[in-house]
Amino acid sequence: MKRLVLIVAVIVGLAVLAAGGVTQGAPPANWLTPMTPFRVADNLYYVGSKGLSAWLITTPGGHIVIDAPLDGNLDRMKLNIETLGFKVSDVKILLNSHAHFDHTGGLARLKRDTGAIMAASEGDRPALEQGVYPGSEDQDFLKFEPVKVDRVLKDGDVVSLGGVSLTAHVTPGHSPGCTTWTLPLKVDGQVRQAMIYCSTTVAANRLAPDPQYPGIVADYRRTFARLATMKADIFLAPHPEQFDMAAKLARLNKGGPNPFVDPGELPVRVAQSRKAFEAALAKQQKKAAS
Numbered sequence: 001m002k003r004l005v006l007i008v009a010v011i012v013g014l015a016v017l018a019a020g021g022v023t024q025g026a027p028p029a030n031w032l033t034p035m036t037p038f039r040v041a042d043n044l045y046y047v048g049s050k051g052l053s054a055w056l057i058t059t060p061g062g063h064i065v066i067d068a069p070l071d072g073n074l075d076r077m078k079l080n081i082e083t084l085g086f087k088v089s090d091v092k093i094l095l096n097s098h099a100h101f102d103h104t105g106g107l108a109r110l111k112r113d114t115g116a117i118m119a120a121s122e123g124d125r126p127a128l129e130q131g132v133y134p135g136s137e138d139q140d141f142l143k144f145e146p147v148k149v150d151r152v153l154k155d156g157d158v159v160s161l162g163g164v165s166l167t168a169h170v171t172p173g174h175s176p177g178c179t180t181w182t183l184p185l186k187v188d189g190q191v192r193q194a195m196i197y198c199s200t201t202v203a204a205n206r207l208a209p210d211p212q213y214p215g216i217v218a219d220y221r222r223t224f225a226r227l228a229t230m231k232a233d234i235f236l237a238p239h240p241e242q243f244d245m246a247a248k249l250a251r252l253n254k255g256g257p258n259p260f261v262d263p264g265e266l267p268v269r270v271a272q273s274r275k276a277f278e279a280a281l282a283k284q285q286k287k288a289a290s
């Protein structure tokens with residue numbers, strides 16, 4: 001019942017955001033739609049729902065999870081981990097793409113259930129520990145259960161477990177400590193660079209005249225410039241539609257070369273997102289001036 005109330009609150013909240021003129025779109029129906037988990041490549045697995053990504057990275061020394069979407073997704077996410085043949089109790093480290101409720105709502109409970117440590121960027125730590133959307137602290141429907149950060153990460157820090165290492169790239173804008181993760185994966189006999197991108201969409205963020213947080217516009221622009229210099233053979237994101245997951249999964253199931261490998265995808269996504277950001281900024285500025 002509590003969960004149903006939460007779901008309704010989220011949907012009503014999103015409708016309010018949309019009505020408020022903030023670019024948010026319709027309430028996504030697929031956020032809580034279960035999905036069969038699958039192996040993307042090597043030791044990286046998708047354990048999220050149809051509309052919200054969650055990642056499992058397995059190692060001989062225990063497992064790493066990136067993002068635990070809404071609390072309402074968590075039981076299914078845990079089942080997904082077990083379905084793949086792994087133990088939820090072996091999850092040792094929790095990471096996050098960014099501290100927005102739709103990617104963090106299950107982290108506190110998952111941490112309690114597993115005893116894993118939570119590692120997150122300095123920029124997103126306050127939001128995670130307070131359970132709020134920074135700059136919208138008064139919006140109850142954007143709140144989530146706070147989660148204590150045990151290890152604070154800086155740009156370039158490496159998180160290692162069982163011989164597997166992930167690098168944190170702080171790419172702020174979408175959130176103050178938005179973190180893009182990279183790790184090497186062996187795919188079809190070759191080592192490939194996988195990127196779990198944080199996100200650079202504007203979403204509910206105010207850019208002007210009263211920014212979501214000070215310096216947000218400069219942060220977005222720096223992040224676009226930086227992502228344009230980065231390399232990703234496998235581009236993954238917090239929402240499946242941001243990397244055409246459904247189409248790639250259908251191809252993966254048919255066999256042949258791994259369709260998630262596409263070194264040309266990151267630059268295209270970054271260019272599209274940059275254009276959308278500048279258009280949203282101009283729109284918000286124009287509205288403020290009128």
Ligand SMILES: [Zn+2]
Pocket residue numbers: 098100174199203
């Ligand atoms: Zn977000």
